[in-house]
Amino acid sequence: MMKASNKTIWPIALLILFAYTPLSAQNEIPEESSQTETIFEESETDKFQETEEELEQIEDEYRELFDNRETTAEDAVKEPVESPQESFVSEPVYEADKTAWAALGIDPFSIKKFQPVKLGKDDFASIVFSRAMRTPVAALENPSNLAVASQTRWGLTLPLPLPVPTMGVSVQNSSFDLGTYNKYFNDGRLLSADELDNFVNLLKDxxxxxxxxxxxxxxxxxxxxxxxxxxxxxxxxxKPLGTLPGEVLAMPFAGLKFNEPIQGDDLYFDVYAYLKSTVGFGTRYQLGSIGEVRAGISFNSYTGSFAMIDTDELTLLSTPDYIQVKGSVTGIVVDPENDDFANIPKITPGIDFGFAFKTRLSDLIPINLPSYFVNDLDFQVGFYDMGASLSSGNMLKKQFSIDGTIDDLMDLTEKDVDIDSLLNIVETTLDSNFIQTEDLAGKMKLMVTWQPLGRLMLQAGMTNFLNEGLGYESKPRMHLSATVFPLKWLMLNVGLDRINGEGRLTTGFGFTTRYWDFAVYTHATGLGENIRGGGFSLVNNIYF
Incomplete structure (x- = not known):
């Protein structure tokens, strides 16, 4: 082969290079600084492209974390969560933390999607709540409870008078408690002089x-x-209530002492009774995706009467020679000789109303909780007996004055002597055929019910008395209770109340089936040795 000379190769190479050069480049006139500017522009572009790629990478990482936020506790705590700029968790979460939360079945490090609150009526928590709030007593204290979802087909409620009706009995006093009984009377022995004086001093007020x-x-x-x-x-x-004079109560224990008068000025007795008839209505409304509100109102009529006995002055004086009784008593009663019975009861109006809000916190909390945590919260405010009063006609007001002296006690015991002949009793009519009206104390009741678990119901409440009248208490009532439902139809309750400054412990059990309520509650006023009263209440209702 013949070798090409250098003179032949160079023209061919230049021709090929020229053919592959773009037309614009061929016509471009190079400048002195063009090469430097091109290098700078390429460097800045590369840096911008690298920054853009980093931002896209960060955005992808955040998007991946957000899309996978419903992770398990095990995945979330394997190692600290890190990102190029900041972490979702302020401090690292290690294996020990995972074990502690996993024991409770809680994953606090995963964020769940928001879901609307679902307050059904077929889950365990809703069923026991409905059965606790469906009673007539609950509706009387807050008409909004009329709107609680019913568990029966027709939603009808009827009380059962047999074997026992729904009722409550309570008795209490201010001086004689369980500790006093155990100290002075439980062992059957005779009291010493000092013990007797101490016991009498307990009754002096x-x-x-x-x-x-x-x-x-x-x-x-x-x-x-x-x-x-x-x-x-x-x-x-x-509701009967009254005051017994301390000196009169102590007289059987202390005996009569010569020339020391016994005063009974604070003798007082009052009893009132009334019938309350109610027409009420309640409804509920789903409040968006956070829960439900309930509202109710009741219109009442009150029919009743009352009687009162009050001592203006009562003195008993004993001397070696005679016994003297002197005093006056005023009484107000319905005139028994007036035949106009239609005017005795006067119908008076009153009103009850209330509101409630219920939600399921487990649906609102952005943390995955195990299914047995329900966290139902119900808040109620109710007003009842507002503007209520009792009014009775045909009333009679009389005063009895007593003045008598017994000179010879031996003749009184040995001979058949009529005591009435020894006492000078004067009866005076102060007023007759009049209408007596007394206000009833209106009440406001706040109640919060929390169901952390379906089988556990915790309640806290307060009752304030808004005006003076019959049934008024100067201090608000406080209430705490816990109710356990081992089964839907079995209820166990324990509660603590504070009434007029006295503690009251309540225990109860009952059966709350779909169609029947029967419960028994007992309570003791005071705690331990300070128990000075007690009572019970029964619940008996049927539902259709």
Whole structure:
């Protein structure tokens, strides 16, 4: 082969290079600084492209974390969560933390998607809540409870008078407690002089007593409508109360002492009874995706009467020669000789109303909790007996003055002597055929019910008395209780109340089936050796 000379190769190479050079480059006139500027522009572009790629990488990492935020506790705590700029978790989470939370079945490091609150009526928590709030007593204290979802087909409620009706009995006093009984009377021995004096001193200020007898749902009927629930109810309330003079109470123990008068000025007795008839309505509304609100209102009529006895002055004086009794007593009663019975009860109006809000916190908390944590929260505020009063006609007010002296005690014991002949009793009519009106104390009740678990219901409440009247208490009532439902139809309850500054411990059990409620509650006023009263209440209702 013949070798090409250098003169032949160079023209061919230049021709090929020229053919592959772009036209624009061929016509471009190079400048002195063009090469430097091109290098700088390429360097800045490369840096910008690298920064853009880093931002895209960071964005992809955040998007991946956000899309996979419903992770398990095990995945979330294997190693600290890190990102190019900042971490979702402020401190590293290690294996020990994972073990502690996993024991409770809780994953606090995963964020779940928001879901609307679902307050059904078929889950365990909703069922036991409904059965606790469906009673007529709950509707009387807050009409919004009429709107609680019913567990029966028709939503009807009827009280059962047999074997026992729904009722409550309570008795308490201010001076005589369990500790006093155990100290002075439990062992059957005779008291020493010092012990007797100490016991008498306990009674020197008198003894207040109060009794409550309630039949809140003698007649009760509850039925649903398309927009709510209608409630018809009638209940009877009887409340005797009074004060016994301390010196009179101590007289059987201390005996009569010569020339030391016994005063009974603070003798007082009052009893009032009334029938409360109610027409109520309650409804509920789903409040967006956070829960439900309930509202209710009841219109009441009150029919009742009362009697009162009060001592203006009462003195008993004993000397070696005679015994003297002197005093006056005023009484107000319904005139027994007036035949106009239609005017005795006066019908007076009153109103109850209330509101409630319920939500399921487990649906609102952005943390995955195990299924047995329900966290249902119900807040109620109710007003009842607002503007209520009792008014009775045909009333009679009389005063009895007593003045008598017994000179010879031996003749009184040995001879058949009529004591009435020794006492000068003067009867004076102060007023007759008049109308007596007394206000009832209106009340506001706040109640919070929390169900952390479906089987556990915790309640805290407060009752304030808004105006003076019959049943008024100067201090608000406080309430705490815990109710356990081992089964849907089995209820165990323990509660602690504070009434007039006295503690009250309540225990109860009952059966709350779909169609029947039966429960027994007992309570003791005071705790331990300070128990100075007690009572019980029964619940007996049927549902359709």
């Amino acid at each position: 008198g003894m207040d007593f109060q009794t409550e007898l309630e039949f809140p749902s003698l007649v009760s009927f509850r039925f649903p409508l398309f927009v709510g629930t209608v409630f018809l109810n009638s209940g009877l309330y009887v």
